[in-house]
Amino acid sequence: MTTDSSEPAPRRRRRWPRVLALGVALLVLSVAGAGWWFYERLDGNIRTDTRTANELKKYEAERPVSVVRDAQNILLIGSDNRGGRGNGKYGKDTGTQRSDTTILLHLQAGGKSATAVSIPRDLMVDIPACEGPDGKRTQARFAQFNWAFEAGGAACSIRTVEKLTGIRVDHHMIVDFSGFKRLVNAVGGVEMCLKEPVDDTDAHLKLPAGRQVLHGEQALGYVRARYSIGDGSDTERIGRQQEFMSSLVKKVQSNGVLLNPAKLYPVLNAATSSLTTDPGLDSLKDLYALVRGVRDIPRDKIRFLTIPRQPYTYNKNRDELVQPDADRLFRQLRLDRPVPVSHAVTASAGGGPKAADLTGYQGTTAARGICE
Numbered sequence: 001m002t003t004d005s006s007e008p009a010p011r012r013r014r015r016w017p018r019v020l021a022l023g024v025a026l027l028v029l030s031v032a033g034a035g036w037w038f039y040e041r042l043d044g045n046i047r048t049d050t051r052t053a054n055e056l057k058k059y060e061a062e063r064p065v066s067v068v069r070d071a072q073n074i075l076l077i078g079s080d081n082r083g084g085r086g087n088g089k090y091g092k093d094t095g096t097q098r099s100d101t102t103i104l105l106h107l108q109a110g111g112k113s114a115t116a117v118s119i120p121r122d123l124m125v126d127i128p129a130c131e132g133p134d135g136k137r138t139q140a141r142f143a144q145f146n147w148a149f150e151a152g153g154a155a156c157s158i159r160t161v162e163k164l165t166g167i168r169v170d171h172h173m174i175v176d177f178s179g180f181k182r183l184v185n186a187v188g189g190v191e192m193c194l195k196e197p198v199d200d201t202d203a204h205l206k207l208p209a210g211r212q213v214l215h216g217e218q219a220l221g222y223v224r225a226r227y228s229i230g231d232g233s234d235t236e237r238i239g240r241q242q243e244f245m246s247s248l249v250k251k252v253q254s255n256g257v258l259l260n261p262a263k264l265y266p267v268l269n270a271a272t273s274s275l276t277t278d279p280g281l282d283s284l285k286d287l288y289a290l291v292r293g294v295r296d297i298p299r300d301k302i303r304f305l306t307i308p309r310q311p312y313t314y315n316k317n318r319d320e321l322v323q324p325d326a327d328r329l330f331r332q333l334r335l336d337r338p339v340p341v342s343h344a345v346t347a348s349a350g351g352g353p354k355a356a357d358l359t360g361y362q363g364t365t366a367a368r369g370i371c372e
Helices: 008-045 050-057 147-165 177-186 216-224 234-253 261-273 284-294 325-334
Strands: 072-079 099-107 114-118 124-127 141-144 171-175 190-194 198-200 205-207 210-214 275-277 302-306 309-312 315-321 341-344 361-365
Touching: 008 261, 008 284, 050 147, 072 147, 099 147, 114 234, 114 325, 124 147, 124 315, 141 147, 147 171, 147 325, 171 177, 177 216, 177 261, 190 234, 205 216, 210 216, 216 234, 234 302, 261 275
Parallel strands: 072 171, 114 302, 341 361
Antiparallel strands: 072 099, 099 114, 124 141, 171 275, 190 210, 198 205, 302 361, 309 315
């Protein structure tokens, strides 16, 4: 009886599906493992501000309540802390920090719109008694808004904003100088158009006039520059910050960033590593849920405004609210109603409507970049 030497061949062929399946399984596990590693790293970047949460609990009875379900109010604080790595060049670290930029971000229920309201650092407001970083309590006072963060950190800033607006602050985020630079670099820079050259020693900035892309160090200098551009007012600086933020939002929303993993991961890494948040936003899952709720908002529904203000009666270098405009704005946000924007802030415009302007608020939208 002869043996057909071709009989073992089918067994060898049947092994290929197993090898292929094993290879696919290993590939899936490798991708999943890498994805988990990326998730864990990004999630671990975020710092939790438990001190603020604990401090706010002490004053729960006096805080305003949320009026509209699913609407959110987030206080964004740009800290001028000099103590972090790479921040020493911006000044001596004195152990304190101030809110160089503060924005109240209102996210309308249902993801219909987003309104970012800048609060001038020189706005004169009632600041409550707060606990300082040394554990000592400060006295309530009428002072510049940015004094609240210096004296009592984010908790004091939140309580001051709530007292000023009657709006419940649901969450807060703090970003320092280095974090801002990393984020701008991660998106490949932000394009701006300068009407005139800039030479500001204090801001470490020297730029020619015209269209150009600003990267981390230049971008930080541009949004911080004050006395060397325009009339030197903080209100005018806020106008430039709003224009820059508008262009930054547009860049991040572009397909070149969101749909490109090679570009998206550096952006996420820069954003998460620069953040200090309350316990409600201190995980990648929480931040993703937040982003998912606003990512489909049309750019023309993302507005950047400034609280209606004018020079303070007793000191022209300070600001005060314009009434009843300010209270009208606060009420619209508190009740989650649309905020009409009458015209856009430019780099040379003022930061708020005149007292007679009751039809809308000055601001800009993410649909309108300064270079368009």
